[in-house]
Structures are given as structure tokens and as C-alpha cells.
Amino acid sequence: TVDAFEDGIMSLSLGSQAVMDFRHPDGRHLIVPMPRRSLLIMTGESRYVWSHGITPRKSDIIPTPDKDGWTLQNRGVRTSFTFRKVIMNRVSKSITRDDTDVTLTNLPKSDVEAIALEKQHVHKVYENIADHFSGTRYKPWPKIADFLLELPQFSLVADVGCGNGKYLGINKDLYEIGCDYSSNLASICGSRGFETCVSDVTCLPFRTNTFDVVLCIAVIHHMSTKNRRTKAISEVVR
Numbered sequence: 001t002v003d004a005f006e007d008g009i010m011s012l013s014l015g016s017q018a019v020m021d022f023r024h025p026d027g028r029h030l031i032v033p034m035p036r037r038s039l040l041i042m043t044g045e046s047r048y049v050w051s052h053g054i055t056p057r058k059s060d061i062i063p064t065p066d067k068d069g070w071t072l073q074n075r076g077v078r079t080s081f082t083f084r085k086v087i088m089n090r091v092s093k094s095i096t097r098d099d100t101d102v103t104l105t106n107l108p109k110s111d112v113e114a115i116a117l118e119k120q121h122v123h124k125v126y127e128n129i130a131d132h133f134s135g136t137r138y139k140p141w142p143k144i145a146d147f148l149l150e151l152p153q154f155s156l157v158a159d160v161g162c163g164n165g166k167y168l169g170i171n172k173d174l175y176e177i178g179c180d181y182s183s184n185l186a187s188i189c190g191s192r193g194f195e196t197c198v199s200d201v202t203c204l205p206f207r208t209n210t211f212d213v214v215l216c217i218a219v220i221h222h223m224s225t226k227n228r229r230t231k232a233i234s235e236v237v238r
Contacts, residue, residue: 009041009042009084010084013037013040014079019033019054021053057075060073114224122222149171154175155213158177161179164189165178167215178195178196180198201223214236
């Protein structure tokens with residue numbers, strides 16, 4: 001999202017408290033408590049260099065009010081509102097920082113340029129953060145889970161962009177296969193006992209009209225041109 005949004009992310013926490021994990025590419029790991037009704041603002045290095053997420057668990061170890069020790073606090077229901085500002089002039093605006101050079105570029109003019117852009121800003125990122133990404137994406141969206149549970153017995157289902165496989169195995173009466181461009185995410189999915197393969201959404205390795213149902217969630221927006229988004233949708237529909 002570096003190319004799409006200005007510096008600065010604001011996360012408003014309502015309901016229960018939580019702890020945000022920050023990880024640096026050099027291996028450093030920091031935890032930041034987020035009390036209820038608090039606003040976390042990430043700018044500069046925390047926005048562009050550190051990855052962040054909330055690890056799923058039922059309780060957190062947080063500092064005591066006097067900061068002299070630590071205490072265990074159970075989690076409840078938390079609602080988060082994230083605010084970012086879209087860059088209106090993407091072509092001419094540049095963002096620089098000490099540790100990482102971020103320069104906004106023109107939109108790709110060909111499939112070759114588009115593929116190179118996606119490899120650098122999407123695929124490479126997911127390969128590097130696969131374990132952390134999987135640890136923070138564990139709960140299926142309720143409507144999708146309900147949809148899967150309502151499918152006829154023995155339906156053949158493909159999950160294109162399956163990630164860690166959180167939608168696989170919800171309905172034990174289905175035949176399912178997941179695929180993802182990230183080999184690391186596909187490996188995580190496979191280690192959970194699901195049929196998984198590595199593939200590109202613009203060129204899926206399946207016969208036409210094979211599946212009864214195809215899931216494709218949070219994938220199409222990673223395509224950097226209208227032509228590639230259209231191609232991806234055509235493959236999913238095929």
C-alpha cells in the first residue's frame with residue numbers, strides 16, 4: 001500500500017484492549033499495548049519498515065499501571081477503525097526515508113512491467129511475512145463460513161488465493177483444493193493437511209468447468225492493471 005496511501009496510519013481501538021506486534025526486517029520485535037479507546041498513529045519507519053499485526057490469543061501480558069512489572073489481562077471483543085489518506089497525485093509525489101527508498105512510479109504500461117511491479121511489491125512481501133501474516137489471519141469471515149456450510153455434500157471447491165487455508169476444512173463434506181502464488185503460504189496451508197498448490201490467478205492450473213464453487217477473496221486488488229484484473233476474473237469464472 002506504499003504507492004496508494006500517504007505517510008501515516010491511524011488505528012482507533014474500541015472495546016477490549018489488545019497488543020500490537022511490530023517486527024523489523026533485522027529481527028527486532030516490539031509489543032505495543034493498545035488500551036481501549038486509544039489511537040495508535042504509525043508514521044515514518046513504523047509505517048514503511050516495520051510490519052505490524054495483532055497475534056490471535058485470549059490474553060495479553062501488559063505492563064502494570066506503575067510500569068514496575070507485568071500483568072496478565074484477558075481479551076474481549078475489540079473493534080478497530082483504520083484511517084489512511086489516499087495519494088491524489090501518485091505520479092509526481094515521492095516519499096523518502098532513511099532506511100528504505102520509496103519512490104512512487106508511473107503505472108505499468110505493459111504486462112511485463114505489471115508483473116515486475118507485482119513481484120516486487122506484492123509477491124516478495126508475502127513470501128517474507130508469510131508466518132506473521134498467517135498468525136494474524138486466523139478467523140474466517142462469518143458469511144463465507146455460512147456459505148460453505150450450506151453447500152451440497154461432496155461439492156468440489158477451489159480457494160484461489162487460499163493463504164493459510166482458513167476457509168478450508170470448515171465443511172468436512174466438501175472436496176477442496178487451495179492455491180496461492182506465495183509458496184510459503186501454500187506450504188503453511190499444506191502443513192495443515194489441505195490439498196494445496198502454487199499458482200498464478202491469471203493462469204490457473206485447472207480444467208475449465210471443473211469446480212462447483214470457487215472462492216477468490218482479497219486477490220484481485222493485487223493486480224496492478226485493469227487488463228490483469230480482468231484476466232484474473234476470467235480465469236476464476238472459467
